[in-house]
Amino acid sequence: MSIVDTPERRQLRELTRAFVTREVLPHLDDWERAGEVPRALHATAAKLGLLGIGFPESVGGSGGDLLDSIIVTEELIRSGGSSGLVAALFTHGIALPHMVAAAGARTGGSLGGRLGGVSSPGDDSLIERYVRPTLSGTMIGALAITEPDGGSDVAGIRTTARRDGDHYVVNGSKTYITSGHRADFVTTAVCTDFPGSGELTLLVIDKGSPGFTVGRRLEKLGWHCSDTAELSFADVRVPVANRIGAENTGFLAIMQHFAAERLSLATQAYATAQRCVELAVRWCRDRETFGRPLASRQLIRHRLAEMHTRAEAARSYVHGVAARVAAGEPVVTEVAMAKNVAVAACDHVVDQALQLHGGFGYLRDAEVERHYRDARILGIGGGTTEIMNEIIAKGMGL
Numbered sequence: 001m002s003i004v005d006t007p008e009r010r011q012l013r014e015l016t017r018a019f020v021t022r023e024v025l026p027h028l029d030d031w032e033r034a035g036e037v038p039r040a041l042h043a044t045a046a047k048l049g050l051l052g053i054g055f056p057e058s059v060g061g062s063g064g065d066l067l068d069s070i071i072v073t074e075e076l077i078r079s080g081g082s083s084g085l086v087a088a089l090f091t092h093g094i095a096l097p098h099m100v101a102a103a104g105a106r107t108g109g110s111l112g113g114r115l116g117g118v119s120s121p122g123d124d125s126l127i128e129r130y131v132r133p134t135l136s137g138t139m140i141g142a143l144a145i146t147e148p149d150g151g152s153d154v155a156g157i158r159t160t161a162r163r164d165g166d167h168y169v170v171n172g173s174k175t176y177i178t179s180g181h182r183a184d185f186v187t188t189a190v191c192t193d194f195p196g197s198g199e200l201t202l203l204v205i206d207k208g209s210p211g212f213t214v215g216r217r218l219e220k221l222g223w224h225c226s227d228t229a230e231l232s233f234a235d236v237r238v239p240v241a242n243r244i245g246a247e248n249t250g251f252l253a254i255m256q257h258f259a260a261e262r263l264s265l266a267t268q269a270y271a272t273a274q275r276c277v278e279l280a281v282r283w284c285r286d287r288e289t290f291g292r293p294l295a296s297r298q299l300i301r302h303r304l305a306e307m308h309t310r311a312e313a314a315r316s317y318v319h320g321v322a323a324r325v326a327a328g329e330p331v332v333t334e335v336a337m338a339k340n341v342a343v344a345a346c347d348h349v350v351d352q353a354l355q356l357h358g359g360f361g362y363l364r365d366a367e368v369e370r371h372y373r374d375a376r377i378l379g380i381g382g383g384t385t386e387i388m389n390e391i392i393a394k395g396m397g398l
Contacts, residue, residue, distance in 0.1 A: 003323055004067055012053075012068060013075045019048055020079035028085065031225040032370065035217060036182060037088045039140065045089060046137030054093070059100055060132035066260060066326040069093070070319070073264060074271040078278070080367065083268040083374045084223035091179040092134045094261050095141030095187045098202055098253045099126045102245040125241055130185055130204060142183035144174040144205075144231055145254065152387050154254055158195035159188070159233065161203060168192075168203060168243070170211075170236040180229025181217055183207060188233075189250055200250030204242040211236040222373035259325050259332070261382045262339045266318045269342035269378045272371050273311035276353035279368050280304060283357055300356070307349045314345035333395025336388040343379040350375045 023044055031037045045051040054069035055061025073086055103123040133139040150156050159172025170190055177186070186205050193199035205212060215230035245253060281304055284294040294300045321338040324331045350372045354361040361368050379385045 004071060004319055009068065009071050012064075012071050015048060016050060016072050016075040017079045019045065019050060020076055020081050024076075024085065025080050028081065028225065032084075033224070035224060036227040037085065037225050039182065041089060042140060043137035046135060051090075051092070051137055052135040055096070055100060055131075055135055059103070059127050060135040062135075066263065066322055067319075069260075070263065070267045070322055073267045074274075074315075077268060077271040078275050080275075082223075082225070082370055083272055083378065084226045084370075086264075086268055087178050087223055088226035090264075091143070091183070092141050093264060094143040094178075094257070095183075095185075096131050096134060097257050097260065098187060098244050099123065099131055099204070101253070101256075103127050103131075123244065126204060126244065139184045140179055140182050142177050142179045142186045144177050144180070144186045144188040146174060146176050148173060148175045148230075152384060154189070154200075155198040155251060156196045157189050157191050157200060159190050160195055161190035161192050161201060161238070163192070163240075164237075166240050167237045168201075168240065170203065170205065170233040170238055172233050174231040176218070177229050177231055178226055180231055181214060181227040186231065187244065189254060192247055198251060199248045200254070201247050202244040202250040202253060203238050204244065205233070205236060205238050206242075209236050209238070220377075222370075222376055224370075224373075258383065259335045262335050262388075263318065263322050263325065265378050265382045266314075266339045266342035267322075269339075269346035269375070270311055270314040270318055272375055272378075273307070273314065273342075273346045273349035276350050276368055276371050277304065277307050277311050279371075280307065280353040280356045287358075294356070303352060303356070307352050310345040311349055314342040317341050333392055336383075336391040336395075339382070340379075340385055340388045340392070343385060346375050346378060 023041065042051060049062040050072055052060060052062035053064045053072050054066060057063050076086060077083060103126065130139065130141060134141050145154060145157070147157060147159060150158070159170065159174065161168040161170045168190070172190070174188070180186070184207055188203050188205050189200050190203055191197055191199060192201045207214065211234040213232045213234070215232060218228040218230065220228060284300055284304065287294045318338045321331060321334045325335065350368070353368050354372045357366055357368050360366050363369060
């Protein structure tokens with residue numbers, strides 16, 4: 001039996017598929033045009049136990065591990081959802097883990113120890129004030145790392161936090177923040193030394209704090225149902241109790257959680273590829289040209305076979321690497337390779353799938369058109385393909 005094909009995980013797939021069919025598919029086009037998903041969707045997903053997958057029950061989650069989270073992501077897309085929907089609905093997957101890990105380190109929990117969390121007196125309070133409400137669907141969180149001039153250079157963050165008694169005073173700006181408009185709080189990377197020093201700390205900053213401004217909604221090529229924002233901080237006072245872990249441990253915390261984020265993006269990539277194969281096969285069976293179905297032509301069949309092979313090979317490799325990460329293995333190089341393999345497969349498959357759909361594939365009415373647009377971000381987010389190649393080269397000793 002496959003590690004991802006246990007009876008429990010088959011039930012998780014069925015639950016996810018039913019959620020997408022009932023709660024997502026009738027509304028996804030409207031959400032795409034509105035530029036966001038409704039807050040009520042978070043509450044619905046939480047009631048079903050989907051929102052808390054991968055988070056321990058001790059902090060309000062549903063239990064399970066990285067592989068269970070991958071199952072939900074994969075099935076959500078293959079059932080007709082999208083990677084944009086994953087980004088919008090599961091933003092807490094990058095906003096909360098640092099808090100959970102730090103609190104785990106404080107209590108000696110296995111999650112904190114595995115992720116190398118470093119405790120802070122406020123960590124237990126953060127669980128009650130942010131983690132539990134978010135996993136119950138009553139709050140939305142975001143992660144703010146990227147800056148206008150920073151890109152992938154995490155160590156070069158220039159948003160500063162100066163200690164002033166029981167508060168930090170934060171100044172700076174962030175961009176490309178997923179769920180930035182809807183978020184009630186933002187887990188924010190700040191520099192506690194001079195700008196660009198690499199001495200980073202993570203602070204939880206509440207929306208509505210004086211001096212905290214959510215800028216314009218960024219219009220994007222894809223992920224239309226996932227709102228994206230610019231954020232700015234002008235002398236924002238943040239309680240020290242909102243610090244995650246010890247001061248100047250933010251860089252390590254960010255790096256340690258990149259594996260899960262990159263594997264999530266890899267999953268979105270191969271799952272998008274799989275869905276596009278399914279859409280293309282269906283189209284080529286039904287579409288007739290010159291009196292014959294497209295699928296009756298050897299050229300088309302072989303193209304579909306190659307698309308299917310690439311998608312399945314990427315899926316298999318990502319699952320293998322994810323199992324090693326879940327087991328606690330330090331597989332930084334392999335995670336980077338998994339992301340690049342899955343993204344490359346997705347790029348090829350979505351392009352071919354749209355081509356096979358012809359003129360219809362270019363219309364907003366075609367599901368494949370949405371996947372074509374959404375797929376382009378997967379080689380950029382969570383570390384670009386080029387950054388992944390640098391990590392791989394380092395792992396080769398180059």
